Amino acid sequence: MQPSFSDGDKEFRQTVRAFIADNLPDDLRRRARWDYHPNREDQARWCAILDKQGWSMPHWPREFGGPGWSGIRKYIFEEEMRRAYAPTVDRIGPELVAPVLYTFGSEAMKARFLPGIRSGETFWAQGFSEPGAGSDLASLRTRADRDGDEYLVNGQKTWTTEGHHADWIFLLVRTDQEVKPQQGISALLVDLKSPGITMRPIRTLDEGVTVNEVFFEDVRVPAENLVGEEGAGWTYAKFLLTNERTNSAEVPHTKRDIAQLRDIAAREVKNGRPLMEDPEFRRKLARIEIDTLALEFAVLRVLSNEHDPENANIASLVKVRGSELRQRVAELADEALGDAGLAVLTSKEGEHGPIAEDFDPPVPEHGIGISAKAMFRRATTIYGGANEIQRTLIARTVLGL
Amino acid sequence: MQPSFSDGDKEFRQTVRAFIADNLPDDLRRRARWDYHPNREDQARWCAILDKQGWSMPHWPREFGGPGWSGIRKYIFEEEMRRAYAPTVDRIGPELVAPVLYTFGSEAMKARFLPGIRSGETFWAQGFSEPGAGSDLASLRTRADRDGDEYLVNGQKTWTTEGHHADWIFLLVRTDQEVKPQQGISALLVDLKSPGITMRPIRTLDEGVTVNEVFFEDVRVPAENLVGEEGAGWTYAKFLLTNERTNSAEVPHTKRDIAQLRDIAAREVKNGRPLMEDPEFRRKLARIEIDTLALEFAVLRVLSNEHDPENANIASLVKVRGSELRQRVAELADEALGDAGLAVLTSKEGEHGPIAEDFDPPVPEHGIGISAKAMFRRATTIYGGANEIQRTLIARTVLGL
């Protein structure tokens, strides 16, 4: 047993840290500091810089242009990225769609789509959920009917993350109405510029937009855009969702949020002293930091031996704990801000986006973005499979109940 | 709306307080101070004193010797009793068995059994639960077969509270094996001195004994001891359990425990100052006191209008909250004691009972009984219908889920 980072891993961390320091443009860092959803331009610019280094797709196998890092090193890389306030690289294309494409897609499909993802030029959305079928994919109703060399797509998707920024959508559709619900599902790649598609942004409680409803009305999709085999969409979706769960439980992001929280607590004053010296605040912070350490080591246990099925069991736990922890950190940061934590901060009415240079917010610089984050984090225990679903999964698969 | 005690109620409280001060023997008060399960002799002596005043059975209707108090006054009476460290009057006979007898029993049965309960001479146990049938009474298997003028009882009961002190047991038995499970149940009154009965005390985690297993082997019970009608036992049991739930959620007891906790906190020292001045302790205590106030007013809402069905709904909530609160108070008291809160305190090996005069405990006087209480309180969320059952009941009856 050697439960700490090896010397090689420590050197790797220094290499990554130096690269980011040398290559991350200042204006990107500044905008990411506020932690609103990063804009597409920033994500694309940074992805291209990383791509030149061969680092834009840490999770991909070497043959498709991944760096071939161990699970632990992927984690270190992500941690250093968050730590430096680098914009996140888009996730849907690189981490969800691409693995399906290089695992199940045709050679032509790989050649056509993977390079754009790797370089940050092409952005993807996923079209899974439908109104009335949240976590219950088998009941989806959007249909694709074969019509010569094309499919004709009709239906509606919802909770489509970043759909309003995307070029393409990975769509689950029903291609066979006759067979059992799970067998009639296929996966299609659809150009979002196709006629008949309407994207309607859904405003969330932070007054921002990250998710959308997408309507499909007689949308024509070339048959060559079918992923793998017709009727196998359910298998691909399960594969994709597994990848979604075995991520890092957002620990690097949470650790960065804690650093930000510490910064706030050092600047805010309570009873004439820095909030950081308030015993009750310190106790809450310590509890959060300890829970984060525990979560981090649970993640590292998974990553140190990614193919051990026992470790896969732990992965379902870290989703639950990680999502709850993100809420607690965001709420404590908001509480730390005092009155300013109650203020809505929008640059233009009803949407936070890039903040104008001359914007004079009613909260201190160190509090920008905090209240929106505290609100939006309510979603972390819902998306990606609500925690209720995760707990049932844990009870069945790990506890055998 | 007049959400505070009326002047009449306030005067009533003073009357009760004065009576207890004048009539409660010192030795009883001293033993009750330690809050072990009161011994039968103390309970009986105090019950007889109250009986002379006509106050021993506050919950009984006037015609059977009850004082005819309103719900609020019964609550005030109980609160003053607890406050003064008066021994509790036994509950099984007065509050569970007697209401069944005076509601469903024959005149002969009432005349025979009620006076002994009222005066504290006769102690009762209840025989409901069986091994393998905790809250699920319909599956009970103890049988009573008619044999001339007698029933022949065979079977086993468990969790029989205070059975080792009792004279009689109110027994649910199966008198008909053919009909639906719930229809074949009857209620029998059984003299615990009858041949064929074995009482086995169950040691609990506080190392004390309050519950027992009772074994019945060819026990002969006169047929006249059948309560009401044969086959109606299920109805009587439900009636009895309803009475169990509409109690005061033990708020008077919890308030007394809080007073004791405050006394401990005033005597114990942390970092050179009284524990009572420790901010974190005070916060925990305040939270408990506030929750107790809330619970008390919820109980008073029920009691102010006992026959309003909407208030009956609240009764199921207060059981859940009240039982959890009792645990929290006991645990905070134990924590307040520091190291001494970890010590086991038994007068003789394996059972706490009356404490010998020359006993020199390894804990301070104000800490006697605390660790046993902290342990035993784990049972409050289990007995009388586990909180899981209560929550399901709330969801169904109040929320309509």
Next chain:
Amino acid sequence: MIFELTPEQQAIADSVRRFTEREYDWDSRMRAIRGSEGRDPAHWAVFAELGWLGAGLPEEAGGFGGSAIENAVIAQELGKALVNEPFAVHVAAINLLASSPHAAIAEMIEPVMMGETRIAAAMHEAGARGDFRMIATRFDRNGDGFTISGAKSLVEGAASADLILVPAMGDGGLAVFAIPARANGVALRPYRLLDNSHVCDVTLDEVAVAGDALVAMGDEGELAFARAVDEALIALCAGALGTMEAALWATRDYLLTRTQFRVPLANFQVLQHRMADMLIEVEMTRSLLFHALGAAQAAMADGGIASVDASARAAAVSALKAQTGHAGLHVGREAIQMHGGIGVTEELAISHHYRRLFVINRLLGDEAVHLERFAKAVDGE
């Protein structure tokens, strides 16, 4: 003990409910909160017309003969419909006016009740993190008048107020002043809170007022301020109770109608038990509201002068606020979680319930502030 509303109190509740059902449905609300200041001025006129603005004031103070109970009844119904009007602030303001020994101040009560004069109360001090007991704003005597300097935050309704009531410390202890919102030296910085209420930071830079701007000072000032805080907190918590109830029952209805894996959500035992816990929190809040109303009645019966009753009221009100903050967050979060994705959208009331409860937890002191104030009041400190 009587926990039922009198017929008069029930009539007030009914009149508020009629208003919220007929004039404050969801679409009207969304229109109102998107307007300037998040309100439709016609609504406040209705409040005045129906007598709600004076319903909680005793007759001898110029009101309609009610008490905190009437205010709680109104606030609770407004809270159910998420009515975005500064009613709790109004309660603070009118109680401050009614506590004044000065005739010039008492004369303001009627126009305020009639909705003719708009008045805000600056109960939060900038930098005090919701602890209303920390007052750094200063006053100095200036001939027959006073000069006031300081910074207040989260002053709801300030942008449309004629007068702002300002507590300040100075020679003579705590004093409260009625300051014209457009007086020289008064600067307003408006912004919006997460629950769509519109507030201002109010900066007072040597604001000069005449002697008749004094509402109360010294012991009278302390008592007036304590009464205003407690009465406003009761209204605030009653509103939160209404909001919690709305969130609870909306969630119940959602669980009954929505299916997942072809089973109604209402059948999932886990959700049943969590709903039971939400209900318990709601009922405990309601119980503490009753308790606080009893304490407020007792304190008012003594004209708020007996400090033992004022202290009992402080304990009871802080118990209520600590529970409300705690319960509100719990109920709000659970309501969102059980709704799933739809719960985090701007489109559904559920996220608005949560945001309102989130804000209320922090207004006039969060759970920690009130646990401490409760402990102090109970121990007679």
Next chain:
Amino acid sequence: MIFELTPEQQAIADSVRRFTEREYDWDSRMRAIRGSEGRDPAHWAVFAELGWLGAGLPEEAGGFGGSAIENAVIAQELGKALVNEPFAVHVAAINLLASSPHAAIAEMIEPVMMGETRIAAAMHEAGARGDFRMIATRFDRNGDGFTISGAKSLVEGAASADLILVPAMGDGGLAVFAIPARANGVALRPYRLLDNSHVCDVTLDEVAVAGDALVAMGDEGELAFARAVDEALIALCAGALGTMEAALWATRDYLLTRTQFRVPLANFQVLQHRMADMLIEVEMTRSLLFHALGAAQAAMADGGIASVDASARAAAVSALKAQTGHAGLHVGREAIQMHGGIGVTEELAISHHYRRLFVINRLLGDEAVHLERFAKAVDGE
């Protein structure tokens, strides 16, 4: 990073498990804990014989070449079977001896490892409420020797010990002494804890010892004490982890076999989700155990001298202990609750799991003590 046991470590785990399965089944355990001191002396001899008492000590210190990892492996297996032996106290004691720069002390290591000398460590100060950093016991120099006075509490194994290791403050800072248990001025008051461990309050009334009784003093004393505390805490928490695991899986098995209303308890969704939460707490505790073991290795690699590593170890160990206290109570309570009535009886292991976890939460500092120690260590105070 490697989280798997080496074959040697696995062999130790297996040998402990064989012992608990063959010689410490439930009936043997109940016999042992009802004996005097709650133990069977033959068991400690087995510990010595199988090398467990020196397994966690480096070779250069006279041990068998292990570290905190080996102690954790042993403690966890012992914890699963609720073995009532003072193993964590032994870890404290042997680490104190091994930290000593004095040859006379180092010579004691072997007989202790062999089980020939019994040794207790008085890590709790009477009145300190588990905060081991508060040491009021005093020493004075007395010619070549020392005089020690004070009061220690919760000293496990003191009644059968030959020597008691006693930390004390005096001129020269913190010092640790090895005091014969039967020395003049040493008074033992034995009692039993809720988990059936037998402890003593130890009163030291001007106890005179020779100079060679000094284990370490000043900076050396601080480092020795800190190392002993942290290593003992790791063993204590590893034991608690084992106990939590035993409670978790026993509850799982109970839910699978027990039916209510003709449905297996395992089918109730509420119990499933609560079991998932228990599992999460267990896995988080395990993760922090790994983290603390890494920190202990790093600190030991520097001979425990570099204060930065000692501070990192303190943070890591306090994180572990805070989590263990919290998780242990949660898991213990839930295991009882899900068992229902049978869970509160003395007859079933479940209540013993709870009582052990209840006691461990308070030994060597409860959650509050360790949250504060963690915060201080992290901030470099």
